[in-house]
Amino acid sequence: MDLSTILxxxxxxxxxxxxxxxxxxxxxxxxxxxMQNFLEWVxxxxxxxxxxxxxLEKAKKFIALGMTLIMFIxxxxxxxxxxxxxxxxxxxxxxxxxxxxxxxxVAEHDGHAHVAWWKSPTADIMxxxxxxxxVFFLIxxxxxxxxxxHYIKHYFQPFWFFFPLNLLEQVARPITLAVRLYANIFAGxxxxxxxxxxxxxxxxxxxxxxxxxxxxGAIQAFLFTILTMVxxxxxxxxxxxxxxxxxH
Amino acid sequence: xxxxxxSTVIAIVAFILLYMLLSKYAFGPLFAVMEQRRQLxxxxxxxxxxxxxxxxxxxxxxxxxxxxxxxxxxxIIEQAKRSSAKQADDILxxxxxxxxxxxxxxxxxxxxxxxKAISALRSQxxxxxxxxxxxxxxxxxxxxxxxxxxxxxxxxxxxxx
Numbered sequence: 001m002d003l004s005t006i007l008x009x010x011x012x013x014x015x016x017x018x019x020x021x022x023x024x025x026x027x028x029x030x031x032x033x034x035m036q037n038f039l040e041w042v043x044x045x046x047x048x049x050x051x052x053x054x055x056l057e058k059a060k061k062f063i064a065l066g067m068t069l070i071m072f073i074x075x076x077x078x079x080x081x082x083x084x085x086x087x088x089x090x091x092x093x094x095x096x097x098x099x100x101x102x103x104x105x106v107a108e109h110d111g112h113a114h115v116a117w118w119k120s121p122t123a124d125i126m127x128x129x130x131x132x133x134x135v136f137f138l139i140x141x142x143x144x145x146x147x148x149x150h151y152i153k154h155y156f157q158p159f160w161f162f163f164p165l166n167l168l169e170q171v172a173r174p175i176t177l178a179v180r181l182y183a184n185i186f187a188g189x190x191x192x193x194x195x196x197x198x199x200x201x202x203x204x205x206x207x208x209x210x211x212x213x214x215x216x217g218a219i220q221a222f223l224f225t226i227l228t229m230v231x232x233x234x235x236x237x238x239x240x241x242x243x244x245x246x247x248h
Numbered sequence: 249x250x251x252x253x254x255s256t257v258i259a260i261v262a263f264i265l266l267y268m269l270l271s272k273y274a275f276g277p278l279f280a281v282m283e284q285r286r287q288l289x290x291x292x293x294x295x296x297x298x299x300x301x302x303x304x305x306x307x308x309x310x311x312x313x314x315x316x317x318x319x320x321x322x323x324i325i326e327q328a329k330r331s332s333a334k335q336a337d338d339i340l341x342x343x344x345x346x347x348x349x350x351x352x353x354x355x356x357x358x359x360x361x362x363x364k365a366i367s368a369l370r371s372q373x374x375x376x377x378x379x380x381x382x383x384x385x386x387x388x389x390x391x392x393x394x395x396x397x398x399x400x401x402x403x404x405x406x407x408x409x
Contacts, residue, residue: 002250002252002254002255005252005255005258005259006254006255006258009255009258009259009262010262012262013262013265013266016266016270017266017269017270017273017274020270020273020274020275021273021274023274023278024273024274024277024278027277027278027281028281029281029284029285029288030288032281036278036281039274039278040278040282043275043278043279043282063275063279064267064270064271064275064279065267067270067275068263068266068267068270068271071270072263072266121259124255125251126251126252126253126255126256126259127255127256127259128259129256129259130255130256130257130258130259130260130263131259131260131263133256133260134260134263134264
């Protein structure tokens with residue numbers, strides 16, 4: 001069990017939820033607060049995003065999903081940027097009865113086992129895989145329930161022997177989603193860790209890289225969301241022509 | 249690098265939980281408010297349109313009323329002008345008639361007075377002439393020829409008058 005990931009997930013969820021709650025704490029039709037304005041801007045942004053992927057009348061249902069995705073992923077992406085909490089362990093350590101540092105691990109690291117407590121949850125491929133799995137099941141559930149005939153038919157297009165290829169594509173989708181997000185964020189954190197080794201010399205570089213990481217985090221959140229919407233759109237929108245394969 | 253399958257499961261649960269919580273406590277109310285605002289804006293636009301139309305209609309009505317009032321005023325003035333002119337004419341006519349009447353009356357009076365004066369003069373003259381004649385010819389003629397003479401004179405006087 002990876003305690004830091006769980007902690008990070010918990011923090012991310014809490015931050016997103018508190019942010020959203022604060023924004024809607026004082027809802028007003030006539031005189032929206034700054035936070036409400038901001039959240040409404042996010043709603044409009046996601047609405048445009050969703051609407052760009054599918055017909056407008058189907059877009060409304062997925063705005064909440066898109067908002068949750070983009071906010072959660074963005075917060076998760078930038079969570080690891082500002083600081084890190086690392087503890088050093090020389091003995092076996094337990095928390096809530098769970099052994100997170102064993103004696104073998106301490107021995108492996110010459111008696112100085114370092115545990116990072118604070119990181120981006122999305123810098124863990126298992127977390128991004130979880131998100132991708134949610135999207136995967138959602139796509140296939142929606143496709144199967146709302147657009148069954150088209151959904152089944154599209155596995156055998158353009159010819160029946162394309163079935164394995166189409167199957168591969170369906171499997172590749174969540175994996176690419178997960179790996180893309182994970183790799184970007186993990187690389188960012190890795191580089192931060194590397195720059196930190198430089199000591200004080202690396203400070204300007206660190207600042208620049210952290211700024212860029214915010215940008216990357218936003219882009220990745222955006223990408224994950226819009227790809228989800230595109231997949232959903234492909235699954236539920238019936239199109240008569242055959243070329244709705246996406247390649248990425 | 250190790251893979252912890254627990255992370256995946258917890259991530260899935262956390263995300264679904266977050267989605268539900270956000271939908272219920274954050275996005276639901278927010279969407280409702282946004283929809284409400286959209287409705288409000290729509291209503292306001294409709295209201296503005298309606299009141300604009302109403303204002304236009306009222307303006308037209310007022311314009312019409314103003315025109316009517318102007319026409320009426322013009323008519324009243326015209327009528328006043330006409331009636332005053334007529335009155336002046338009437339007064340003038342009445343004055344003319346009165347003057348003519350007065351003049352005629354005066355002429356008649358003068359005539360009457362003249363006739364009266366003539367008749368009075370005639371009676372006086374006849375009496376006086378009788379007296380004069382009687383005094384002059386008292387003894388020259390008798391009663392009968394005297395009478396004839398008087399008549400003759402009288403006739404002469406009457407013709408001369």
